[in-house]
Amino acid sequence: MAKTIAEINEKIRKGKAVVVTAEEVIGIAKQKGVSGAAEEIDVVTTGTFSPMCGSGAFLNIGHSKPRIKLGGGKVYLNDVPVYTGIAAVDIFLGATALPDDDPRNKFYPGEFNYGGGYVIEELVAGKDVRLTATAFGTDCYPRKKLETLINIEDINEAILFNARNAYQNYNVAVNLSDKVIYTYMGVLKPNLGNAHYSTAGQLSPLFNDPYYKTIGVGTQIFLGGGIGYVAWHGTQHNPTALRGDNGVPRQGAGTLAVIGDLKQMKPGWLVGTSMLGYGCTLTVGIGVPIPILSEEMLGYTTVSDAGILAPLVDYSEAYPQLKSDILGEVSYAELRSGRIKVQGKDVPTGSLSSYSKAVEIASILKKWIEKGEFLLTEPVTPLPGVESGITFKPLKERPIGE
């Protein structure tokens, strides 16, 4: 039955492609069998909507008259500092950047009500953003001060470039200590008071293509409500992570670096986010289409919450101390039931990843493909897989010496 991407695209152009979401495919395969479903289905769409700290945007704000060299100077957008160590009027706005006067955790736990992620959200929503800058002045860039409103409409480029998104599996966070802890996995109540997880499970992109057989560099995706691309494998990409019999990693594994034109993205799919006692970030919506090139690919997309295991990690001790011990494994089906058993205790679960938004993303992408507005892409080069031997290394600290 092997199909090619070119053949599927031909069907998409004719409006004849059969597209289903990664949730729908599970039932279809149960009814018709993997081979029957593979015969029929051309594309399976996935989705995820989670806080993703590895996010940010490159902006080129245009040259002022007289010129100012922001590179090497200090620049703020709505009081949030941006990175200027690049070209004269290019800046990089990171999702986790905080205003200089944010009290951080001085008043513990800090609230972190505003930061880079919120600036990105406001830019996408078309709101004016306050830029204030100081520079040192050069012969060719004499100006030393700039204060102006900018708008995404007027600046030259706004490119979302997220170095690590769409983690393939993630820890389930719990707290074994006797006091509340405030983490990037949310507020964790003492003595196993709650358990927090953070992927879309059966809908999540990399769970549906566990060995990266179709998702590669150049893959066109849904990103922040618009179109984006897989730019590279994401940082901390760990294809050699422990896997189950179905190929699905049982711990954090693959990641994606993604890129796209921020100007065509939509508010609601890039949301400024605050983690009490931890910091600011950006919640990102991503959807990846999986071309059903073979029965094997269809088989991968039938992964369900019951077949995805995640490690239970204590965030009061094991995580901060970089200890690899886990308290056990739980399936996404158990997590979604609302309660899990940990060390004999009944623990309520909560998620940081919105499943309902993930469903919406997979459905939007499905609609785009059905209407012929979105074509599939052949990867330019694959992401490093198991055979690459790439592992996720801890830092080896070495004395700097004399």
Place this chain on the structure above:
Amino acid sequence: MDVSRRIVLHFPPNITGQPVVYRLVKDFGLTFNLLKASVSPGEEGLMVMELSGDQKNYDKGVKYLTEAGVRIQSLSQDVVRDESRCTHCGACIAICPAEAFSLEPETRKVLFDHNKCVVCGLCVKACPPRAMILHF
């Protein structure tokens, strides 16, 4: 015009034996949704309720309560959800001590049961997109 307000009723000990709430319904045609109550004969009683009905009747009902010796306070704080910011992630579900949040099995959206809310404010700071708001 219909109104609906959340109020706190303080009953002095001498009237906790009287059918005050019954009269609100019977004489003034008001409806109430009891949120919290602690009333024992001979002790000061407290009730938190959402009282609704026609504005004129509502005013008459409140006048009746005041004359009967009931002290009325509007619920000073209230937690509401900004639906435009809620992403339905679920970070609030397990941290709420009153179990006011739940996941709707069908849509997997997070439901907020306002009536279960005890206005502790835990969710306000723990909500990642800052969708929960404390109103004074």
